[in-house]
Each structure stands twice: as structure tokens, then as C-alpha cells.
Amino acid sequence: MAVLDQLTSQQAIDLENKYGAHNYHPLPVVLSRGEGVYVWDVEGKKYYDFLSAYSAVNQGHCHPKIVGAMTNQAQTLTLTSRAFYNDMLGKYEKFATEYFGFDKLLPMNTGAEAVETALKLCRKWAYEVKGIDENEAEIVVCENNFHGRTTTIISFSNDPVARKNFGPYTKGFIKIEYDNLNALEDALQNNPNVAGFLVEPIQGEAGVYVPSEDYLTKAKAICEKYNVLFIADEVQTGIARTGRLLATCGNCDCTDKNCSSEPEVKPDVLILGKALSGGAYPVSAVLANDNIMNVIKPGNHGSTFGGNPIAAAVAIAALEVVRDEKLAENAFELGNLFRSELNKYIETSSIVNLVRGKGLLNAIVINDDEESETAWNICLKLRDNGLLAKPTHGNIIRFAPPLVITKEQLLDCVSIITKTLKEFED
Numbered sequence: 387m388a389v390l391d392q393l394t395s396q397q398a399i400d401l402e403n404k405y406g407a408h409n410y411h412p413l414p415v416v417l418s419r420g421e422g423v424y425v426w427d428v429e430g431k432k433y434y435d436f437l438s439a440y441s442a443v444n445q446g447h448c449h450p451k452i453v454g455a456m457t458n459q460a461q462t463l464t465l466t467s468r469a470f471y472n473d474m475l476g477k478y479e480k481f482a483t484e485y486f487g488f489d490k491l492l493p494m495n496t497g498a499e500a501v502e503t504a505l506k507l508c509r510k511w512a513y514e515v516k517g518i519d520e521n522e523a524e525i526v527v528c529e530n531n532f533h534g535r536t537t538t539i540i541s542f543s544n545d546p547v548a549r550k551n552f553g554p555y556t557k558g559f560i561k562i563e564y565d566n567l568n569a570l571e572d573a574l575q576n577n578p579n580v581a582g583f584l585v586e587p588i589q590g591e592a593g594v595y596v597p598s599e600d601y602l603t604k605a606k607a608i609c610e611k612y613n614v615l616f617i618a619d620e621v622q623t624g625i626a627r628t629g630r631l632l633a634t635c636g637n638c639d640c641t642d643k644n645c646s647s648e649p650e651v652k653p654d655v656l657i658l659g660k661a662l663s664g665g666a667y668p669v670s671a672v673l674a675n676d677n678i679m680n681v682i683k684p685g686n687h688g689s690t691f692g693g694n695p696i697a698a699a700v701a702i703a704a705l706e707v708v709r710d711e712k713l714a715e716n717a718f719e720l721g722n723l724f725r726s727e728l729n730k731y732i733e734t735s736s737i738v739n740l741v742r743g744k745g746l747l748n749a750i751v752i753n754d755d756e757e758s759e760t761a762w763n764i765c766l767k768l769r770d771n772g773l774l775a776k777p778t779h780g781n782i783i784r785f786a787p788p789l790v791i792t793k794e795q796l797l798d799c800v801s802i803i804t805k806t807l808k809e810f811e812d
């Protein structure tokens with residue numbers, strides 16, 4: 387077999403099993419092509435993608451405008467490192483800071499790197515602006531958080547699988563219950579060493595937990611009261627996924643009528659990744675205003691690939707697509723439709739307890755215990771019926787299609803999902 391021969395699905399799976407580290411447990415399907423909301427496996431079977439690479443592919447697979455910007459830049463200049471200037475990074479930084487309403491952007495590649503960057507930024511701000519004694523700063527995080535896989539980030543995870551035998555852990559984090567304002571106030575009020583509060587506007591990996599409607603605004607107010615930075619990890623919720631440009635949506639110059647109906651909060655530090663590139667390239671960023679970002683000086687932080695010209699060109703195109711194609715509005719409207727259609731089904735279902743979510747970030751909770759195989763088996767059947775999704779935690783299945791999905795496609799998917807679930811009703 388030559389290296390680039392076309393493989394069968396089984397051959398591709400066998401190769402990964404034999405030669406790749408076993409750090410994932412993929413659904414058995416081998417994809418070789420994508421376009422819009424669709425992906426195809428190596429045997430040519432077509433599927434709706436209802437994971438969107440964990441919300442990285444909000445703009446749809448292989449969006450021609452994003453691919454065009456990428457290939458064009460790839461033929462011109464790919465990487466200079468930040469040892470020199472390049473003629474794309476400044477344009478991108480101006481575009482993205484205006485787009486999201488912040489003074490400055492620090493470019494990185496992956497979500498975890500951007501979270502690390504935000505934590506370092508927060509600590510340095512704590513010592514140099516807030517005046518906390520050196521090495522005493524603490525950052526408040528939430529139980530069941532997911533912020534990535536680095537040593538520091540897993541240090542404040544409470545997922546035993548992600549943590550066990552990776553110690554010793556990084557100190558300086560305090561864990562509180564999510565969606566609990568009293569716990570936040572308690573953590574901040576008698577502790578002058580708290581520098582920041584790191585939070586997901588919706589806990590995606592934990593199972594799409596949407597907090598109470600006033601949680602984020604009130605949490606921000608509590609942070610302000612104690613001079614603590616409110617750090618929003620919008621790696622998964624950002625870039626139109628939840629029906630608004632950002633789930634926090636502070637000062638995003640929203641053309642988007644849905645914003646007015648819900649409370650907005652402007653984070654002090656905003657973390658983006660995933661759909662910042664439309665899934666075409668690893669691009670992440672931390673945004674903040676000058677009073678915070680200016681603590682970072684040459685040599686304090688960096689990345690060889692962060693801010694490279696391809697990333698800059700791709701991110702500009704990806705953000706233009708979100709605006710031009712009104713993806714936030716589409717996610718808002720079709721998200722409401724999706725939940726109301728599924729709720730009709732759930733009324734008479736014994737296998738599904740509920741659907742929850744915002745915009746097109748949704749999940750159903752299967753009526754079975756967390757250790758059961760039911761959600762996994764449902765995902766296998768969904769695959770057979772032409773739709774790809776994956777359980778998050780045991781009995782929870784996340785549904786997050788590309789935001790370019792049309793109403794007709796969404797209704798088609800609702801019927802695939804309900805037809806599949808019916809096979810599991812007893």
C-alpha cells in the first residue's frame with residue numbers, strides 16, 4: 387500500500403489505531419470531504435455534520451471565501467515569525483478589534499494557548515496594576531469547566547480522566563459552582579488576592595449548560611465591585627454560535643436585533659478560537675483594552691506561528707462571512723425552531739428527557755445513567771441515518787451544525803434525529 391492510496395474506512399481506522407496515540411475515542415466514520423453542512427466518508431456516503439468540529443466550522447466546511455483567502459495568502463507569504471513585521475497582522479488586528487470592540491488583540495493558534503495567554507495576562511495585571519503581592523494571585527474558575535488540555539488548564543479541571551497522573555498541578559486557582567452568584571461573591575469578598583474570574587458563557591463540553599439569564603451580567607458586576615477581571619472563554623460559544631456574535635455580546639457592534647432582548651456583558655478579557663478561522667486553520671486570540679493588555683511587554687509572551695499572515699488572512703475572511711451571511715441571526719432563528727421541534731417530540735418520548743441550548747449550540751439529555759452506552763448507540767444509529775453527532779458526557783448528545791444550515795436542511799435533520807430516537811423508545 388503506497389502512503390497516499392485511497393483507503394477503505396476500516397483501513398484508515400486500523401492505521402490510526404496502530405500508529406497513532408490513543409488520545410481520542412472517535413465515532414467510527416472516516417471523512418474525506420466536506421462542503422457547507424455536509425461531509426462525506428471515504429466510501430462516498432453523505433452526512434450532515436452536527437458537531438462542526440466542536441463549533442470550529444460555524445461558517446460551513448470549505449467555505450470558498452475562506453479557502454480563497456487562505457490559498458491566496460499561502461502562495462504569497464506564510465510565516466515570518468514575529469521577529470519581523472508582516473503586512474497582514476496589523477490589518478487583521480485593526481479589523482478584529484473593531485469587530486469585537488476592544489483596543490488590542492494578542493494572536494495565538496489554539497484555544498488552550500489563548501486561555502493560557504489570558505491567565506498570564508490576568509496574573510501580570512494583578513501584580514502590576516491591581517497591586518497583589520508577587521506569586522499570591524488567584525483566579526476563580528467554575529466546576530465542570532472545559533478550557534483546554536495544557537498542564538495549567540487541567541490543573542483546575544475536575545474531570546478525573548483529564549487530570550489523573552498528570553500532576554503536580556499549577557497552583558493559584560479556586561473552583562466554585564457554575565451559575566452560582568453567591569459562591570462568586572463569597573470567593574471574592576474576603577480575598578484581596580483574587581485577580582480574575584474565568585468563565586464559559588455556556589458550559590459546552592460539560593453538556594451545554596446554559597446559566598440563568600442574569601448570571602453573566604451579575605457576575606460581571608460582582609467582579610467590578612472587587613476589581614477582578616471578568617474573563618470570558620468564548621472559544622466555543624463565540625462567533626455567532628449561540629445566536630449572537632458573542633454569547634456575552636458586550637459592545638459587539640451588532641446589527642443583530644436579538645441582542646436587545648437579552649442582557650449583555652462586556653468581558654474585560656475575551657478569549658476566541660475555533661470558528662475564528664472557520665475551521666480552516668488554527669487561529670485563536672485574546673482581546674482586551676489597553677489598561678490590561680499594555681502590561682504585556684516584548685519577550686513576555688509569544689508563539690512562532692501566532693499572528694502569521696495565513697492566520698490573519700483566514701480570520702478576516704472568516705469574520706466577514708459571519709457578518710455578510712448573517713450567521714448570528716440564522717443561528718438564533720433556527721436554534722429556536724430546532725428546540726421547539728424537538729420539544730414536540732420529547733413530550734411523548736421516554737428516551738429523551740429534554741433539549742437545552744442557545745442558538746445552534748444545543749444538547750439532548752438521554753433518559754439513562756451516565757455510564758450507559760445508550761447515547762453512544764444513538765450516535766451510531768444517527769450516523770447510519772446520515773447525521774454525525776457525539777455524546778459529551780455519557781448521556782448527553784450535543785447538536786451543533788454549521789451555522790450556514792438552511793431551514794429545509796434543519797427540518798430534514800430534525801426528522802432524521804426523531805426517526806432515530808424512535809428506534810430506541812421502549
Ligand SMILES: *Cc1c(COP(=O)(O)O)cnc(C)c1O
Pocket residue numbers: 440496497498499501532533534535586590591619620621622623659660
Ligand atoms: C475547545 C475549547 C478550548 C480549547 O481549544 P483547543 O483549540 O482545543 O485548544 C478552550 N475553551 C473552550 C470553551 C473550548 O470549547
